[in-house]
Amino acid sequence: MTDTSETPANETSTTSGSRMRTVLFQSFGDPSVLAVAEVAVPAPQPGQITIDVEYAGVNFAEVMFRRGQFPVDLPHFPGLEAVGTVRAVGDGVAGFETGDRVAALTLGGGGNAEVVAAGAEHAVRLDGELAGLDGTLAAGALCNVTTALGVLTSAGHLAPGETVVVLAAAGGVGTAAAQLARSLGAARVIGVTSSPAKAEYARGYGYDSVVSYEEIEHEVAERTGGAGADLVLDSVGGAFRSSVTGLLAAFGRHVVFGNAAAEDVTFEGNHPWYTNSSLAGYNLGGVAGRAPALLRAHLERALSEVAKGHVRVDVRVLPLKDVAHAHELLETRASTGKYVLDVRS
Ligand SMILES: NC(=O)c1ccc[n+]([C@@H]2O[C@H](COP(=O)([O-])OP(=O)(O)OC[C@H]3O[C@@H](n4cnc5c(N)ncnc54)[C@H](OP(=O)(O)O)[C@@H]3O)[C@@H](O)[C@H]2O)c1
Incomplete structure (x- = not known):
């Protein structure tokens, strides 16, 4: 295990004397740049809580950060979500x-x-x-x-009776989006994925049909x-x-919220006019900054939908040391559902 005195990037002070294990990377690259290291335990800043983490999700966004697709400072400490118990409460925080x-x-x-x-x-x-919600x-x-909800509602303005197409249908967001689209009243939900095995898996999550990118x-x-x-x-x-506009009905909405292929295309300003379509976007971090109350409402609703069993999340739990394996599965399109790290193991 690497030993480092680095402190997680979102921290400016630490609880003196305490050390903890964390995932980090010091350079951009393939999953082998990920290491589990010992660093100082963070202390909460004003407005923050610190959490003794039990479970932490792995997201495709962290794959993009790791390979340098987005500018993040180095060393970078991945992990956009965590579940556990409150360890300490910062100044100005009420309710915890x-x-x-x-x-x-x-x-x-x-x-x-x-x-x-x-x-x-x-x-x-x-x-x-x-x-009673399982960690x-x-x-x-x-x-x-939370993202699936925001993409379907705030960005996509889904109305009852509509037809929804979900790319990357077997993934973490995709499987949630299909179920939520259905409960929000979509008449048809069609999934797209890259292999017959993933299509078979995705069919268990509320799609009317799941096909390949060539068949959609x-x-x-x-x-x-x-x-x-x-x-x-x-x-x-x-x-x-580039081909998505060809799938759309008149006044259809193309919601862009990721770039797993790491390769973008260019649309001209006249594109929506010529095609009777809308191009919309969703970015969780952006919603946190510009519409925090909306993000909180979506976050609470997302957890509630899962707690009630209305949205099924298929989780595979891995020990913290296997974080690189989770990245590898996501990056090579070998993943289905969601990978969660058991931080205590
Ligand atoms: N904007 C936001 O705020 C936000 C928030 C959360 C997630 N996201 C985005 O939503 C997507 C889903 O996130 P997730 O964590 O649930 O991941 P995921 O869907 O479980 O995994 C990513 C999927 O993208 C598809 N993909 C297509 N081309 C790919 C390529 N060249 N390389 C790798 N994968 C490719 C693969 O599905 P197929 O093999 O079936 O094509 C792969 O399984 C990601 O793109 C993520 O960045 C955005």
């Missing part, structure tokens, strides 16, 4: 006490660690109707189900009588992004 069981978005990173600092506005106490499911729901144009035409889809959820990017 040491020992409270919580689930939190840790949008500054650092969630893949034994202790993380989180803004209290992004933490939810797992009590009341959330008291692994809560960790699996934080980013993915025909599938949408067939299922909508040639009218097209009202909403396409696109986290994939790459060359496929």
Whole structure:
């Protein structure tokens, strides 16, 4: 194990004397740059709580950070979500006490660690109707189900009776989006994924059909009588992004919220005019900054939907030391559902 005196990037002070294990990377690259290291335990800044983490989700965004697709400072401490108990409460924080069981978005990173600092506005106490929510499911729901909800509603304006197409249908966000689209009243939910095995897996999550990227144009035409889809959820990017407009009904919405292919396309300003379509976007960090109350409402609703069993999250739990394996599975398109790290093992 590497030993370092570095402090997680979102921290400026530490609890003296205490050390903890965390995932970090010191350079950009393949999953081998990920290390589990010992660092100082963070102390909460004003407005923050610190959490003794039990479970921490792994997200595709962290793959992008690790390979340098987004500018993050080095060393970087990955982890955008965590579940555990409140360790300490910072100045100005109301509503949390040491020992409270919580689930939190840790949008500054650092969630893949034994202790993380989180803004209290992004933490939810797992009590009341959330008291029985399994920690692994809560960790699996934080980013993915919240994002799926935001993409479908705030960005996609899904209306009852509409047809929705979900790219990367078998993934963490995809499986949540299909179930939520269904419960929000979509008439048809069509998934797209890259292999027959993933299609078979995704069919268990509320899709009417799941097809390959090559088959989707025909599938949408067939299922909508040639009218097209009202909403396409696109986290994939790459060359496929250019073809999405061809899937849309008149006034259909193309929601862009990721770029797994790490390759973008260019749309002209006249594109929506010429095609009777809308290009919309969703970014969790951006919502946190510009519409924090909306993000909190979506976060609470996401956890509630999972606690009630309305949205099923398929979680595979790995020990903290296997974080590179989780990245590898996500990056090579070998993953289905959600990977969660058991930080204590
Ligand atoms: N904007 C936001 O705030 C926000 C928040 C959360 C997640 N996201 C985005 O939503 C997407 C889903 O996140 P997730 O964590 O649930 O991941 P995921 O969907 O479980 O995994 C990513 C999936 O992207 C697809 N993909 C397409 N082209 C790929 C390529 N060249 N390399 C690797 N994967 C490729 C793969 O599915 P197929 O093999 O089936 O194509 C892969 O399984 C990600 O793109 C993520 O960045 C955005």
